[in-house]
Amino acid sequence: MATHDAAPQSVQLGDWKLTCISDGTFRLDGGAMWGVVPAALWRSMTPPAADNTIQLALNCFLAERGSDKVLIEGGVGDRWEAKHLAMYHIDRGRNLEASLAMVGVTASEITHAIASHCHWDHIGAWVVKEGDTLLPRFPNAAYMAPQIEIEAALHPDPVRKASYRAEDLQAVLDAGMLTGYHDGDELLPGIHGHVLGGHSSGVAVIRVDGGPSDQQAIFWADVVPTTHHIQPPYIMAYDLNAEWSYNVRSEWLRRASEGAWLGLFYHDPEVPFARIVPDGRRYALQPVG
Numbered sequence: 709m710a711t712h713d714a715a716p717q718s719v720q721l722g723d724w725k726l727t728c729i730s731d732g733t734f735r736l737d738g739g740a741m742w743g744v745v746p747a748a749l750w751r752s753m754t755p756p757a758a759d760n761t762i763q764l765a766l767n768c769f770l771a772e773r774g775s776d777k778v779l780i781e782g783g784v785g786d787r788w789e790a791k792h793l794a795m796y797h798i799d800r801g802r803n804l805e806a807s808l809a810m811v812g813v814t815a816s817e818i819t820h821a822i823a824s825h826c827h828w829d830h831i832g833a834w835v836v837k838e839g840d841t842l843l844p845r846f847p848n849a850a851y852m853a854p855q856i857e858i859e860a861a862l863h864p865d866p867v868r869k870a871s872y873r874a875e876d877l878q879a880v881l882d883a884g885m886l887t888g889y890h891d892g893d894e895l896l897p898g899i900h901g902h903v904l905g906g907h908s909s910g911v912a913v914i915r916v917d918g919g920p921s922d923q924q925a926i927f928w929a930d931v932v933p934t935t936h937h938i939q940p941p942y943i944m945a946y947d948l949n950a951e952w953s954y955n956v957r958s959e960w961l962r963r964a965s966e967g968a969w970l971g972l973f974y975h976d977p978e979v980p981f982a983r984i985v986p987d988g989r990r991y992a993l994q995p996v997g
């Protein structure tokens with residue numbers, strides 16, 4: 709397991725250097741993370757604490773190519789009350805600010821900040837508080853999130869309300885720096901957003917094209933939250949539409965395994981990078997780096 713002072717892990721993918729930028733860890737209920745999967749099975753893969761929670765990472769990814777410095781996903785951030793810190797065991801001993809500093813990148817150098825969806829644990833570090841004002845953390849970045857998610861976050865219905873914190877988006881929106889994207893959009897040359905839904909109204913996976921190397925990477929977001937969730941039926945109880953999740957997971961796991969795409973895993977505390985390969989009727993992991 710990574711220690712607080714270990715150097716961030718990087719993988720070269722054609723033109724892109726991909727680096728895992730940790731924003732710490734938190735814990736969620738193991739049963740909720742595993743849906744209908746029996747506890748006898750998931751407890752061996754992700755051992756729970758006495759309160760039944762399992763440890764989850766907040767692995768953002770920095771994609772660098774020349775002057776492009778693209779931050780994929782926005783962490784949990786530092787603006788949480790004591791009750792939330794305790795309830796979710798949020799530990800930012802290692803955090804986004806320090807992780808970027810360790811690779812020599814400043815907030816003002818980030819050119820793009822891309823989110824897969826707008827749940828509170830995915831864009832919490834997009835903004836900083838200065839006095840009483842929330843400001844975009846990355847003053848020169850083009851911020852992007854699925855348009856469906858922007859609407860869901862700003863106008864959540866009762867079922868979705870607890871998953872969103874609108875102020876993180878509002879500050880970026882007020883600064884005129886936020887753009888909504890749609891399924892299949894090219895967000896910048898070589899990076900596409902695929903809006904899938906299922907887990908949330910408009911959760912996306914982010915695909916990075918390595919260029920001449922013909923290599924591809926996929927940021928799985930909450931579609932495949934950890935390397936343990938790589939079998940299509942392993943759907944979180946958090947997912948809004950389990951049948952839809954099953955279908956999009958089946959399709960994209962097949963694509964990724966057929967193309968030997970490099971997988972980037974947001975919530976896996978031990979394995980940020982791994983390929984998914986076919987293993988009979990199931991999938992297996994192929995470690996990277």
Ligand SMILES: [Zn+2]
Nearest residue numbers: 827907908930
């Ligand atoms: Zn989510």
